[in-house]
Amino acid sequence: MASKEDRTTMSAADCKAKGNEFLKTQDYDTAISWYTSAIEKDPTDKVFYSNRSAAHLQKGDAEAALADGTACIAAQPDWAKGYNRKGCALHALKQYDEAIATFEAGLKIAPGSALLTGPMKEAQTAKTNSENAGSKMPNVFGPDMWGKLQANPETAKWLEDPKYVELLKMCASNPAIQQNPQMIQQLGDQRLLQTLLFLMGMPLNMGMPGGPGYTGPPPEKKQKPAPEPVKELTEEEKAQKVIRDAGTAFKEEGNEFFKAKEYQKAIEKYEAAEKADPTLMTYRTNIASCYHGLKEYQKCIDECDKAMEIGMENYNDYKLKAKAMERQANAHWKMESFDQAIECLEKAQFEVHDDKRYTKLRKWKKSLGKKKAEAYLDPAKALEAKEEGNVLFKAKDFKGAIDKYTEAIKRDPTNPAYFCNRCGAYQKTMDMNEAIKDANSAINLDPK
Secondary structure (H helix, E strand, O other): OOOHHHHHOOEEEHHHHHHHHHHHHHHHHHHHHHHHHHHHHHOOHHHHHHHHHHHHHHHHOOHHHHHHHHHHHOOOOOOOOOOOHHHHHHHHHOOOHHHHHHHHHHHHHHHOOOHHHHHHHHHHHHHHHHOOOOOOOOOOOOHHHHHHHHOOOOOHHHOHHHHHHHHHHHHOHHHHHHHHHHHHHHHOOHHHHHHHHHHHHOOOOOOOOOOOOOOOOOOOOOOOOOOOOOOOOHHHHHHHHHHHHHHHHHHHHHHHHHHHOHHHHHHHHHHHHHHHOOOOHHHHHHHHHHHHHHOOHHHHHHHHHHHHHHHHHHOOOOOHHHHHHHHHHHHHHOOOOHHHHHHHHHHHHHHOHHHHHHHHHHHHHHHHHHHHHHOOOOOOHHHHHHHHHHHHOOOHHHHHHHHHHHHHHOOOOOOOHHHHHHHHHHHOOOOHHHHHHHHHHOOOOOOO
């Protein structure tokens, strides 16, 4: 860590960058120290309070996180992340009503912001779980779990694994998982069940050498007996095999047509397969793929719904259900129903975690965020906002003028005039730091 003498020659931005480095390595105390230095150099910058709030919350100090979240909002009341920081801190303190109210206040400023909608749902779920605590297991996957897990050397190592962290977030956002340890086991990571027991107050080494419940090493494995002779199938099993083999035969014929892009012929074969074996959803999912190939995306979605009905009625494997949901997601994406596509893909990931699907989900979310930002661009509305700002400026309502110029910049961030206008308004409010930033932005856009 740099000494205080070293920091005197550093800018606030450099101190923040140092804090970010230590935050990534989960050295929260050092990160907080650097953010504090940044704030001392520039107590008006919202980002410094936001970053320090995040570090405090990850460390497990929700009270300090709340103080910085509140300061962040005071520094810039129209910034969604400030409301995110304050709301998450209130959630960690189990002040659910206040947390929800904070997220709602933020959404009035930034409608539909993912920074607020997701955490608000988590707070609403936590509130419901808290109210029903008498009949349900407590939600141990709340925001304060990160501090508990970081404090334990073994679980701290697990937090370095992004897949483990992603599964923890899934548990935190799904009340059904929280109430059903069997569902946690089905996620395929044995560390999750150990995490659940640990967060409920049980020792992490339960049943292990040196820990409670340990009964000694397992008995030595005996030599494997000779394999038993193949058991002859019962009449019922034989009949079921005949049905499954008949469906498989038609499906394989359909697959050949599908590879050749003869989708209608493939559909006929898959329908014949389903008629021969009506308890397996795979054939209906394959039909959905054919309609996707034909670019009849709504039919693809409808066929996936039928497939999932068959799967639920006949207790088909989770992987088959996840495959149907992912195909629905692909069809929604092609139809530009982006929010529905992401929702379907998240449901598929919930059924069965898959690394490739996880990568696709992250890519889609990033793409959708970019699309929404581009959709908000509107030079005409930017000009309207600028004119409204000019009227307020003349009326000496400089705060109102800043808000309007900010809206103009969001609508058209390529126009240097809007930064110049806001720079002038900041000067009137004596906020010289922001005025200098806007002046530099205008110069960068038009150096002449």
